[in-house]
Amino acid sequence: MTAHDASAPAAAIGPTSASLPREAMATYRLLFLGLAGLIVVAPLVIYPVFVMTVLCFALFACAFNLLLGYAGLLSFGHAAFFGMAAYVTGHAAKVWGLTPELAILLGVAASAGLGLVVGALAIRRQGIYFSMITLALAQMVFFFCLQAKFTHGEDGIQAIPRGALFGVIDLSDDWALYVFIAVVFMAALLALFRIVHSPFGQVLKAIRENEPRAISLGYDAARYKLATFVLSAGFAGLAGSLKALVSQIATLTDVHWSMSGEAILITLVGGVGTVFGPIVGSVIVIAMQNYLAQLGAWVTVAQGVIFVVCVLAFREGIVGVLARRLKMRL
Amino acid sequence: MDGEHILETEGLSKSFGGFAAVSDVGLRVKRGTIHALIGPNGAGKTTCFNLLTKFLAPTAGSIRYNGRDITRTNAAGIAQLGLVRSFQISAVFLHLTVLENVRVALQRQRGASFDFWRSEKVLKRYDAAAMALLEEFGLAEVAHREATELSYGRKRALELATTLALEPEMMLLDEPMAGMGHEDIARIAGLIRKAAAGRTILMVEHNLSVVADLSDRITVLARGKVLAEGDYAAVSADPRVIEAYIGAGHA
Numbered sequence: 001m002t003a004h005d006a007s008a009p010a011a012a013i014g015p016t017s018a019s020l021p022r023e024a025m026a027t028y029r030l031l032f033l034g035l036a037g038l039i040v041v042a043p044l045v046i047y048p049v050f051v052m053t054v055l056c057f058a059l060f061a062c063a064f065n066l067l068l069g070y071a072g073l074l075s076f077g078h079a080a081f082f083g084m085a086a087y088v089t090g091h092a093a094k095v096w097g098l099t100p101e102l103a104i105l106l107g108v109a110a111s112a113g114l115g116l117v118v119g120a121l122a123i124r125r126q127g128i129y130f131s132m133i134t135l136a137l138a139q140m141v142f143f144f145c146l147q148a149k150f151t152h153g154e155d156g157i158q159a160i161p162r163g164a165l166f167g168v169i170d171l172s173d174d175w176a177l178y179v180f181i182a183v184v185f186m187a188a189l190l191a192l193f194r195i196v197h198s199p200f201g202q203v204l205k206a207i208r209e210n211e212p213r214a215i216s217l218g219y220d221a222a223r224y225k226l227a228t229f230v231l232s233a234g235f236a237g238l239a240g241s242l243k244a245l246v247s248q249i250a251t252l253t254d255v256h257w258s259m260s261g262e263a264i265l266i267t268l269v270g271g272v273g274t275v276f277g278p279i280v281g282s283v284i285v286i287a288m289q290n291y292l293a294q295l296g297a298w299v300t301v302a303q304g305v306i307f308v309v310c311v312l313a314f315r316e317g318i319v320g321v322l323a324r325r326l327k328m329r330l
Numbered sequence: 331m332d333g334e335h336i337l338e339t340e341g342l343s344k345s346f347g348g349f350a351a352v353s354d355v356g357l358r359v360k361r362g363t364i365h366a367l368i369g370p371n372g373a374g375k376t377t378c379f380n381l382l383t384k385f386l387a388p389t390a391g392s393i394r395y396n397g398r399d400i401t402r403t404n405a406a407g408i409a410q411l412g413l414v415r416s417f418q419i420s421a422v423f424l425h426l427t428v429l430e431n432v433r434v435a436l437q438r439q440r441g442a443s444f445d446f447w448r449s450e451k452v453l454k455r456y457d458a459a460a461m462a463l464l465e466e467f468g469l470a471e472v473a474h475r476e477a478t479e480l481s482y483g484r485k486r487a488l489e490l491a492t493t494l495a496l497e498p499e500m501m502l503l504d505e506p507m508a509g510m511g512h513e514d515i516a517r518i519a520g521l522i523r524k525a526a527a528g529r530t531i532l533m534v535e536h537n538l539s540v541v542a543d544l545s546d547r548i549t550v551l552a553r554g555k556v557l558a559e560g561d562y563a564a565v566s567a568d569p570r571v572i573e574a575y576i577g578a579g580h581a
Contacts, residue, residue, distance in 0.1 A: 200446035218409030
């Protein structure tokens with residue numbers, strides 16, 4: 001190449017841009033602070049266990065969103081990671097008597113490991129075939145959980161002790177547990193945000209934009225997808241582990257395919273590929289299930305209607321539409 | 331192994347269910363030259379190109395790059411060895427900014443691409459190098475626009491800049507002039523000639539005046555086989571080549 005012209009005016013370059021312009025970063029900072037504020041205030045007005053459930057499902061959907069929104073991979077099997085972690089955490093806390101942080105760690109490790117196996121098999125195929133493989137493998141996990149001894153089949157693991165954090169802080173108190181869940185949730189959310197806005201996230205974006213080109217630049221796309229899959233499975237596991245401590249049960253519902261559907265529903269309603277979409281989606285979906293419970297089986301129908309309306313009226317999800325209207329990233 | 335040829339194929343063949351798209355192609359590309367691969371429609375140029383860039387696996391034969399057998403290396407692997415391809419449709423990352431497009435390439439070469447725990451701010455250290463490249467390709471003033479806003483010709487220039495950011499030893503260009511107007515052709519030809527300094531280029535191209543203008547050596551393919559090889563004067567005077575082109579025109 002010709003020598004770079006040393007006289008090239010530096011002024012013409014203008015402000016150096018990271019992928020997130022400074023204003024966007026400031027907005028995100030405000031929004032994260034606002035969210036943290038909401039999480040602090042929420043239990044004063046709303047039943048704390050409900051808020052904790054919302055947070056668990058929000059995290060589950062955020063993990064799912066990492067895969068769908070940022071790697072373009074639609075997994076139909078995320079219940080496997082959510083449920084397996086719930087079982088492992090429940091078993092570790094109840095039978096082995098581990099402290100909650102260790103039980104959670106084990107649950108996350110189990111899910112990430114499972115994610116490595118499922119991901120390695122599934123990323124060999126694209127599009128709908130990828131989704132079908134994740135569904136098939138998740139069904140295998142479901143039947144494993146149905147048969148395995150430690151999951152107690154139809155009964156599930158009941159009365160999981162919340163234990164004492166680090167052996168010191170008693171989590172059986174709802175307030176203590178709330179603080180713990182809230183802190184872990186915020187930390188996980190920030191970690192996911194960091195992953196998306198990291199050098200790794202930048203490559204992931206390039207792969208999603210134009211995979212053959214990314215490969216031709218020397219990026220082994222499959223390895224990046226697999227890494228994202230494992231990360232997503234790990235965070236889904238974290239959500240499952242937390243949920244096991246909050247509800248104190250781990251059952252077949254957690255590994256059932258409809259739980260995978262839940263993640264998809266929450267993410268689509270909130271907005272795929274947005275940071276806050278899965279959280280908004282979780283509030284709406286869990287609130288519906290909770291407050292419409294007296295409708296009985298009609299909850300599912302109501303959910304279906306809302307889902308259809310969402311897909312028809314605002315395909316980008318609530319936060320997606322909001323972001324477009326406000327011309328900012330959310 | 332002689333060091334004179336950077337890329338060599340031996341008996342390279344690819345058939346699709348009995349149809350031999352490429353058969354027994356022995357291609358030798360001299361280091362430091364611009365080598366063109368031409369031929370009438372259906373001659374197997376694109377298949378050949380995809381074999382060389384590992385987007386297709388050969389049915390038989392071998393490919394050696396820098397004396398190293400790359401027949402089984404995957405597409406990302408050869409890029410890491412310094413053999414980088416372009417695409418017919420301009421391949422840019424549409425929703426990344428122009429600067430980010432180039433930076434993604436710089437980032438691969440200089441590491442840190444798997445760091446999911448670090449802030450993307452670390453990528454700023456590539457900004458200066460990326461801007462220098464954009465400056466050279468006349469893209470500096472649009473550095474912060476999304477690539478999707480660029481004109482076709484500028485997208486091509488961006489693609490070339492991105493490829494060059496990898497400082498490849500050899501570039502494989504798939505019809506670099508496809509779909510371009512006269513002015514753009516002259517500009518891109520100039521950029522290609524500039525890029526060729528110190529590296530080897532193999533290109534598939536339809537536009538024969540571009541081929542005549544740019545290439546040092548030409549290989550003519552017809553019906554999946556090498557028909558002729560030589561410089562433009564020799565090849566264009568070859569009666570078999572003339573027949574293949576006219577014959578194909580009549581078909």
